[in-house]
Amino acid sequence: MRVQTILSIRKMKNNFPQMLGMSLLILIAALFFTTLFTFKTIYEEEVTTLFRQQHYAAVTLTGNFTADDTKKLEASPHISTIEKRTVQDFRSGDKTVRLISLSTKLNQVILEKGHLPKSTAECVLISQYARQNKIKLNDTFTVNGQKLNVVGIVRSPEYIYYSQSERSFSADPKTFAVAFVSKNFFPSANQLLLASTTSIKEAEIKKLLPYQSFTAQKDQINYQMYQGDLDQFVSFAYIFPTIFWLLSFGIIFIILRRTLLKEHKQIGLLKALGTTNFSIIGIYTRQFVLLGLFSSLIGCLLSYPVTELLFRIFSSMIELPTLAYHIDSRYWVISLVISTLGCGVFSLCSMLDILKEYPAISMRQRIPKVKRTRVPSRFLSSLSFNTRYAFTASLRNKGRFFLMVLGMSASTGLLLFSLGFNNSIRGVADHYFQTFANYDFIVQLPEPLPLDQTIIQTSSAINRQEAALQLTGTVHDEDYPLIITSSDITILNLPTEKLDQGLVIPEYYAKKWHVSVGDQVTLNEKKATISAVLPLSMGLAVYTSYDYAHTRFKELPAVYNTLYVTSDHPSKVAKQLKEKNLFYTTAEEDKQTFRSLLDNMGILIVLLVICSVILGATVIFCLNLMNLTIREFEYMFMNIMGYSKRRILQTINKENLLQLLLSIPLGFLAGNWLLAAIKEQFSQNSFAMQSSIRLESYIFTALVVSIISSFRLLISNRYIEGLAIVEGLKVQEE
């Protein structure tokens, strides 16, 4: 082995503890990057394949359809496949059952067990529900009083995400069932599934036949959640690794700069002996380049079990059992290149100054640069020597001081972000039910009824019932829920005085459409004015009154298809609704969506918290160790002069406190910023994430960072206690 290589390896040993810390940060960065991008790619490939193989419909039309309607559509050159089906929801005890007549050409199901229904007495159940409720083949499944024999278990491309509705986008598989029945189970069809080789225009279909709603694939909750998850993976895949990479590169820069400052005479000597700058760069940067390469390689290798773990976590949220890890070399290469190049470039940058010097200059004794301090001397002199020393020592090593603050801020920020993310999802439901929605039941009518016709009588069990018409509104070629209510609605906390003046929209829509109060938008091809903007995060819809809707859409009938009901006796109301064979959902079921979402997110949040703690602990450990070794001589000298080790430790404590005071508020800002930055990726047309971090998360974060920081004092105490004064001074002289 060449002596230059031997020298490089031996130098590696000198910074071993810090290098170990850096390798951990780079490993986590590479692991995050590779895992999330690999996951995203595999997931995207699998879903795309599933959609293609199962012929996921491009458009779903809802309404009442006859055989003539199919014929009308067949005339369109843009439509390649048309299939009729019926989808109907029923209540069965505390459960909601969705019966779907099987489609054979589009939205095909995948049979996992058994066979497809051959008669109207048979059904196949969706795997999520069958698994949760331990239903086996040949069990009996009762719907609306009719007993069906379970002859198969299936998966459906429409239910990768187990979404029941816009509000209940992550339904509880214990209480929400999807069952597929034979084609002739229902006498009529209420959905038409369309496929096309080109995009299907809504305007064209509208000319051909009447329908209630036109839902393009991209507007389906299932698809939106899939697309949303892809965006979320990408945003996480950038944010976390970037922070870890930048901090590790920053620390490498500081470590090497410090090493070079300490070894400037050695570098001068290497130059004097005739070593080229290129070789010197090799001696000093090789260790960091290797560190980057091997750490990221381990990170890439670890991405296999971690991705598998993610698949397991996500299997409770998405039904895609075919997900399996395979190496995506692109991300391995990118990860290895970023880590290796980053380490190389940052270490090279730290060498630039010393490489420019002539050997005689490098070998000369360095005189510390004295800079006039900007801190008023009167302020400094008012402090005790101990505090003054802590203060000036901090300012003297600005690079390390600020990197420490940066590292602690990043750790605080990520920790707060992780907890805040959890709070925000929880907050969405809390905010919706505490400040906006006061209903206990939402009843959906099978057919719209005239406004003056009541379907359920207000009784002692029902406090209040309010009617609304739920439609789909199209703005900028995208579908949004449109809810038309009476202008004196109380169950939804809407600004009633504004409902008659125009559209009341959530902030998320206002931002998306770039509109504010007074502006106009084109809703279903008619101009409408925005009368109010609400800070809503769930139940997102365009709200307006019947009166205003009639001024815009003259042909709109005075009908309702939704009832909001409040009650002090929910069980009585449920009984009444069941007797009338009406389909309903409860507020409790809507809340359950968020509970299950939070349960699924739990492990991810724990992982993020662990990574944040590792980041903080590593940065503090590495930089503190560097500070201690650099100031070792100072401490020994102070000790010789009679300054006790306890008081030396006090100076470290004060510096630590100063850094904590700076990094905790900075970290809080960073955490809020991160949460705001990913808000967009976690928002859909029916759900907008609002960053709301709870006070206890702030307190917990500050506490955790303070505890990590206090370990620094323990390490410092151990280090200072172990200082051998006489030997140490000798070393310094040499």
Next chain:
Amino acid sequence: MNTFQIEKLSKVYGAKESKVIALDEITLDIPKNRFIVILGESGSGKSTLLNMIGCMDKPSSGTILFEGQDLTGLSKAQMTEFRKNKIGFVFQSYNLLPDLSALENVEFSTELVSKNRQDAEEALTAVGLKDRITHFPGELSGGEQQRVSIARAIAKKPEILLCDEPTGALDFETGITILGVLKDIQTATENTVIFITHNKEIAKIADTVIRLRSGKILSIEENDSPLSPMEVEW
């Protein structure tokens, strides 16, 4: 025949009020194959002169010709090549690489000029350290470290050996030994050795003595009967 021809060489550090003239228009010829001592007090400019001759720094003005080649016009890379191929350095504070053993320290230097391990071992044997080659600098005495330093300088067989007060940090006995080693090497190889010191006694072993004061040449003296290192005393 001269190795170096120096003309109006100046080196100025700093500017304005903090300006220090380390070398003030020195003109000097350094003969070949001789043991030359540059003598002067601290701050006289002797180390600066050595740095200029050894291409360790650039002069502010003036020229240095090495066998007819102008060293002041060399690029940094050419200066590195020159140091590597022509010059061997011995420093007052030994400047060994603490992470390498004695043999590796010497090998580091020989590797640069594509010489082999045998050359390194021979050099260490020549300075009497055959049995200490695996020891690290921290395990060697000051005298032994300086001998490793000399071995490192001579192992690559340079034309010029530049010694910057190599006995300055050593006790008398060890200093004499080091002087003996250097003198023997110069006699054996007939190379040019430029030795700088503030010790007038050491100057007695030189063939030529150049005296410096405040960055100027005070005198250049030829010594017809140089003493052996064993004869000097301080």
